[in-house]
Amino acid sequence: MDTNSNSYIYIFSSVMVIIVAAALSLAATGLKERQDKNVEIEKKQNLLSCVLIESTVEDAEAKFDQHIVEKYTIDHQGKVVDAVDPFTIDMKAELAKSIEERHMPVFIAKLDDGSTKTIIPVRGTGLWGPIWGYVSLNDDNKTIYGAVFDHKSETPGLGAEISSYDQFQKQFEGKTIELGSYDPAKEAKQQAPVLAVTKGMGEGNPNAVDGISGGTITSKGVQYMLTDCLGFFSPYFNQTH
Numbered sequence: 001m002d003t004n005s006n007s008y009i010y011i012f013s014s015v016m017v018i019i020v021a022a023a024l025s026l027a028a029t030g031l032k033e034r035q036d037k038n039v040e041i042e043k044k045q046n047l048l049s050c051v052l053i054e055s056t057v058e059d060a061e062a063k064f065d066q067h068i069v070e071k072y073t074i075d076h077q078g079k080v081v082d083a084v085d086p087f088t089i090d091m092k093a094e095l096a097k098s099i100e101e102r103h104m105p106v107f108i109a110k111l112d113d114g115s116t117k118t119i120i121p122v123r124g125t126g127l128w129g130p131i132w133g134y135v136s137l138n139d140d141n142k143t144i145y146g147a148v149f150d151h152k153s154e155t156p157g158l159g160a161e162i163s164s165y166d167q168f169q170k171q172f173e174g175k176t177i178e179l180g181s182y183d184p185a186k187e188a189k190q191q192a193p194v195l196a197v198t199k200g201m202g203e204g205n206p207n208a209v210d211g212i213s214g215g216t217i218t219s220k221g222v223q224y225m226l227t228d229c230l231g232f233f234s235p236y237f238n239q240t241h
Contacts, residue, residue, distance in 0.1 A: 043087075044068075049148045050134035051109045051117050069116075070108035076100055076184070078236030091123040091132065095228070099184045104232055109136065117145050118240075120233055124225025127217040129153040131162060131225060135172070141237040142179075144195075147172035149222065159218030171202055171209045178207055182231035188224035194231060197223035 041057055044064040048055045055063045073084040076099045086105030094102045107119040118141065123132040133149035147169050154160040161167045177194045195207060197219045202210035211219030 046134055046148050046150070047107055047109075047119055050119050050136045050146050051111060052146045053109075053111075067109050067111065068107055068119075069110045071105065073103050073105055074233075074236050076102055076232065076235070078233070078239050089121075091121055092130070095123055099232065102232065104229075106233075106236070115139070120230060122149075122225050122229040124221050124228065126151055126154045126162075126221040127159050127215070128155070131218070131221055133162075133225075135226070135230065137177075141240065142176050144172050144175045144177065151218075154218050155215070157214075158212060159215040159221075161212050161215060162218060162222060168209075168212065174206075175209060176206045177226070177230055179231060179234045179237065182227070182234050184231065188227040188231075191227065193223050194227045195223065197226075 071086045073081045073086045117136040129152040131151045136145040149162040199211040201208040
């Protein structure tokens with residue numbers, strides 16, 4: 001065959017595309033199990049961080065099994081739904097549903113001192129994309145024990161600071177959430193925040209934390225996220241308090 005002909009070029013290109021596509025498909029299939037495992041371990045590390053337990057990739061699973069003593073799924077009335085695995089719930093998908101259709105996960109951690117903490121997942125929207133995290137509460141279901149947040153594409157040095165423990169997350173410890181006026185029929189922006197995230201309001205205020213300088217939209221995204229997600233758990237907290 002004439003290697004300079006158009007037909008040869010088309011055949012050669014087609015064969016190469018098929019080979020590369022097959023190689024990529026095999027690689028993706030072969031790595032999927034490992035990728036899924038990495039995601040699982042990272043999630044367990046975040047849950048542990050939320051109750052101020054440090055872990056590594058190597059010991060995260062052991063510490064998770066040791067400290068996360070219960071996990072279950074609830075509906076909008078705060079009732080347990082046995083058929084749904086809480087660890088596998090897709091928060092993005094659940095929050096896209098109506099309040100009545102949502103299923104949300106609850107994790108109970110037991111610390112070395114014997115105390116228990118309730119861990120609630122949260123998810124919302126920052127300036128450039130999704131933000132998410134976990135908030136742990138003391139037995140009163142009002143006082144925050146710990147919080148961890150992350151993001152997909154917030155601005156480095158500004159909104160991205162929500163993922164920094166020292167710069168942002170630490171100040172949530174000991175703050176109090178207010179769920180008394182939460183109305184599930186309203187959007188988070190239309191109602192009183194369960195915890196305000198506003199620059200200059202955090203010091204000395206039990207119901208607020210300082211927002212990020214230059215990251216106002218991301219800070220408000222965290223506030224709306226907490227109001228929307230923690231508010232959903234009001235019936236559950238009322239039953240367990």
